[in-house]
Amino acid sequence: MSAITGTIKTDPTTIITPEAKLVMQKYISRIPRFLLGPDKVSFLMGQISKMDNEERFQLIEVMNNLLKVMTDMEASDIELGGYGTEDYVWFRIYGKKEPVLDLPKFTRDESALIILSILNDKQRQVLEQIRNLDFSYTFEYINSVYARKNGNHSEIRFRGDTFFDVDCLAMNMRSIIPDLRTLDQLEFPSAALKILSYNYVKQGLILITGITGSGKSTTLDAIVDWHNDNANAHIVTIASPLEYVHRSRKCIIRQREVGRDVLSFHEGVVQALRQDLDIMIIGEMRDPATIVAALEVTDTGHKVFSTLHTSSAVESLDRIVAEVDKSEQERVRNRLADVLTAVISQKLVPSLDGKLILAKEILIVNPNVRAAIKNNNTGEIYMMINQGITSGMVTMEQDLKRLYMERRISLEMALQYANNKELFRQIIGAA
Numbered sequence: 220m221s222a223i224t225g226t227i228k229t230d231p232t233t234i235i236t237p238e239a240k241l242v243m244q245k246y247i248s249r250i251p252r253f254l255l256g257p258d259k260v261s262f263l264m265g266q267i268s269k270m271d272n273e274e275r276f277q278l279i280e281v282m283n284n285l286l287k288v289m290t291d292m293e294a295s296d297i298e299l300g301g302y303g304t305e306d307y308v309w310f311r312i313y314g315k316k317e318p319v320l321d322l323p324k325f326t327r328d329e330s331a332l333i334i335l336s337i338l339n340d341k342q343r344q345v346l347e348q349i350r351n352l353d354f355s356y357t358f359e360y361i362n363s364v365y366a367r368k369n370g371n372h373s374e375i376r377f378r379g380d381t382f383f384d385v386d387c388l389a390m391n392m393r394s395i396i397p398d399l400r401t402l403d404q405l406e407f408p409s410a411a412l413k414i415l416s417y418n419y420v421k422q423g424l425i426l427i428t429g430i431t432g433s434g435k436s437t438t439l440d441a442i443v444d445w446h447n448d449n450a451n452a453h454i455v456t457i458a459s460p461l462e463y464v465h466r467s468r469k470c471i472i473r474q475r476e477v478g479r480d481v482l483s484f485h486e487g488v489v490q491a492l493r494q495d496l497d498i499m500i501i502g503e504m505r506d507p508a509t510i511v512a513a514l515e516v517t518d519t520g521h522k523v524f525s526t527l528h529t530s531s532a533v534e535s536l537d538r539i540v541a542e543v544d545k546s547e548q549e550r551v552r553n554r555l556a557d558v559l560t561a562v563i564s565q566k567l568v569p570s571l572d573g574k575l576i577l578a579k580e581i582l583i584v585n586p587n588v589r590a591a592i593k594n595n596n597t598g599e600i601y602m603m604i605n606q607g608i609t610s611g612m613v614t615m616e617q618d619l620k621r622l623y624m625e626r627r628i629s630l631e632m633a634l635q636y637a638n639n640k641e642l643f644r645q646i647i648g649a650a
Contacts, residue, residue: 222307222317222318222319222320233284234281234284234285234288234322234323235281235284235323236277236280236281238277239277239278239280239281242270242274242277242278242332243278243328243329243332245274246263246266246270246332247326247328247329247332249262249266250262250263250328255386256386256387257350257383257386259328259331260331260335260347260383260387260388261347263328263331263332263335264335264343264346264347266332267332267335267336267343268340270336275336278332278333278336279336279337281333281336282333282334282336282337283358283360285297285299285308285322286358286360286375286377286392287360288319288322289310289394290360290375290394292310292312293312293313294310294311294312294394295311295312295313295393295394295432296310296311296316296391296392296393296394297309297310297311297391297392298310298316298389298390298391299325299330299333299334299389299390299392300325300327300330300331300333300334300384300387300388300389300390301327301330301382301383301384301385301387301388301389301390302327302384302385302386302387302389303384303385303389304318304330304389305318306324306325306326306327306330307319307320307322307324308322308323308324308325313569313573313574313575314567314569314575327387327388330387330388330389330390331387331388334381334388334389334390335388337356337379338352338354338381342354345478346381350382350383351380351381351382351383352379352380352381352382353378353379353380353459353460353478354378354379354380354381354460354478355376355377355378355379355460355461355462355476356376356377356378356379356392357374357375357376357377358374358375359374359375360375375394375395376395376462376463376464377392377393377394377395378392378393378395378460378462379391379392379393379460380392395436395462395463399437399440399441399444399463400437400438400440400441401441401444401445402415402441402442402445404441405437405438405441405577405579406577407563407579407581408581408611408613409611410583410610410611411561411563411581411583411611413611414560414561414583414611415442415445415561416445416446416449416450417446417450417452417497417498417522418449418450420522420560421497421520421522422517422520422521422522422558423517423522423523423558423559423560423561424513424514424517424523424524424525424555424558424559424560425522425523425524425525425560425561425562425563426504426524426525426526426527426535426559426561426562426563427439427524427525427526427527427563427565428526428527428528428529428530428531428532428534428535428562428563428564428565429526429528429529429530429564429565429566430528430530430566431528432567433565433566433567434565434567434577435526435565436462436463436502436526438563438565439500439502439524439526440462440463440465442500442524443456443465443470443472443500444465446469446470446498447465447467447468447469447470447472448468448469449469450469450470451469451470452469452470452471452497452498453470453471453473453494453495453496453497453498454470454471454472454473454496454497454498454499454500455473455475455487455491455494455496455498455499455500456472456473456474456475456499456500456502457475457477457481457484457487457488457491457499457500457501457502458474458475458476458477458500458502459476459477459478459484459502459503460476460477460478461474461475461476461479470498473494473496475487477502483509484501484502484503484504484505484506484509484512485506485508485509485512487501488501488509488512488513488516489512491516492516492519496521497521497522498521498522498523498524499513499516499521499522499523499524500523500524500525501513501523501524501525501526502525502526503525503526503527503528504525504526504527504539504542506542507542507543507544507547510539510542510543510551511543511547511551513525514551514554514555514558517558518554518557518558527539529564530564530566530638531564531580531615531638532562532563532564532580532581532582532600532604533582533597533598533600533601534564535562535564536555536559536562536592536597536600537597539551539555540552540555552592552593552595553593555592556584556589556590556592556593557589559584559589559592560583560584561581561582561583561584562580562581562582562584563579563580563581563582564579564580564581564582564615565577565578565579565580566578566579566615566636568619568622568628568632568633568636569628569632570622570627570628570632571626571627571628571629576622576627576628578615578618578619578622578628578636579613579615579618580604580613580614580615580618580638581604581611581612581613582600582603582604582612583607583610583611583612585603585607585610587603588600588603591603601614605617615636615637615638616637616638616639616642616643616646617646619633619636619637619643620633620643620646620647623647630647633647
């Protein structure tokens with residue numbers, strides 16, 4: 220098993236104190252022997268509510284200590300608990316996920332207690348009912364690398380997802396880096412930047428797409444931050460969970476988390492129409508109701524940004540139409556063609572310096588693209604992107620070629636991340 224070892228020098232008692240160990244032993248020893256799987260987790264949920272503040276604080280500190288190590292190692296994700304971890308804590312660092320052998324191991328019951336300790340009563344109820352919970356988590360880390368880089372900004376946020384893995388409670392948490400990337404750093408063509416800007420285009424739907432972990436949230440936050448410095452507008456964001464928290468400057472920014480500030484994406488979209496908004500950020504178009512509501516908001520003259528879990532611009536168009544009932548597909552296809560202004564499909568590619576770099580496909584909707592969508596000829600759109608470089612369009616293969624020619628990624632990585640590998644071989648001149 221590949222593993223991270225020798226990179227941290229930490230005394231296990233700095234992660235889990237003797238006091239925390241005693242708390243774990245106390246409550247785990249109360250588990251009836253006949254309880255197994257989810258029933259055992261339900262029992263521990265009840266025990267958490269019986270803990271006094273000091274006992275729960277000891278468990279929360281274990282989680283915080285793990286997150287401190289994660290932050291210092293510049294890991295993007297942590298995995299804790301469940302059957303699959305083999306009792307190790309796992310980190311993803313620059314795209315590579317491995318167990319951290321220098322950290323203490325936690326039994327499945329210990330991991331469950333740690334996870335449950337950072338959830339409130341309502342969150343534990345949701346987890347018990349639907350076997351999954353998306354949530355956000357914040358704690359202060361005063362002496363962190365990020366705090367020193369960002370003017371002693373010591374509050375660090377995480378996006379969490381807890382779930383069951385072979386009847387055991389497990390959790391993934393992703394770091395929400397407090398220093399935002401700028402649109403300049405993301406290297407968008409100037410023509411694409413105009414489409415993104417509320418100052419230049421006041422309405423329309425822009426989709427940011429990609430698989431999980433492709434930086435969609437980072438791009439959305441960069442777009443919000445750019446507008447916050449360059450436009451006078453009212454921005455409403457609806458997210459699940461809420462990640463980076465923006466502070467209003469030139470824009471007033473309202474941020475609503477699904478499950479805490481609003482019941483659902485669909486409800487948040489509908490309610491925003493009564494809140495005098497200019498720009499709406501929808502964290503994800505994950506169901507037909509949200510898709511239809513987003514199209515309607517855009518149709519009323521607003522600018523809307525949202526995300527989809529797709530790997531190319533053309534796939535994104537097909538996915539939206541396919542998500543709705545067949546009887547509605549023709550109407551949705553026509554409405555999408557009318558309101559869509561751009562699709563940005565992105566991937567994070569391992570770079571030659573051992574980090575990750577953004578590669579992107581950009582579709583800017585022009586009359587020819589609009590006609591192809593309405594006529595259900597989306598297969599023609601790839602070549603339109605390929606030939607639209609002067610208007611700011613670029614295929615994933617063209618952008619990977621750019622990064623390779625600039626000696627920022629290897630040929631192997633470029634080929635691996637290309638959507639059309641045969642076409643990439645042709646444009647790169649490789650056999």
